[in-house]
Amino acid sequence: MFEYAAFNPYNSSPEALAGELTKKSAEGWEVVSIVPTTDGRYCAFLRRATNTSTVSQNTNTDMTSNAISSGTNNHEVPAAWYADPSSRFELRYWNGKEWTEHVARAGQQFTDPPVA
Secondary structure, three states, X not given: OEEEEEEOOOOOOHHHHHHXXXXXXXXXXXXXXXXXXXXXXXXXXXXXXXXXXXXXXXXXXXXXXXXXXXXXXXXXXXXXXXXXXXXXXXXXXXXXXXXXXXXXXXXXXEEOOOOO
């Protein structure tokens, strides 16, 4: 079983992204896909085998998604990829104010209207 994450650093020139992904690989992450974002940056989809230490990270991501979904502290949750609260995809993009139609599964990006 794998844990998936989207890595979207603010300063992601190809050179800077390569350096950051090298650091991530030392933590056990492997690159599934790298895609350009709508704002001209890059987003890398990563995965690693799950184990005891990654369970707490998954729980934190789920807690962040739940906080967003319930409307708790939305203004404090940064724009990023989080677990899809509708569970239709692995990840959904939170733009800092609301869920967007941008979703991902197994490193592939799709669009899917958020559930109201």
